[in-house]
Amino acid sequence: MYYLSKMPILGTELLQGSHVTDCKSAPWLVYYLTKIKGYTLKGARERIKGDRKNVERNAAVSATLLRLKHFLVELKDELK
DSSP states (O other): OHHHHTOGGGTTOOOOHHHHHOTTSHHHHHHIIIIISOOOHHHHHHHHHHHHHHHHHHHHHHHHHHHHHHHHHHHHHHHO
């Protein structure tokens, strides 16, 4: 993916099946910061470099809430 080539701090992590659900993976962190929080790639790089542990925690909470939202939407659709 484009943003992975622009983020050398992420090392060699690639977007693979396990990374999609792994909240601590580099692709998820970049997605969380750029698409959900609105950071630029440069800003996301600086944020990960400066406080990766806090970003990982916040991304994990966000992923959990997204899974819960999808579950509730599916449940609502089944009850119709």
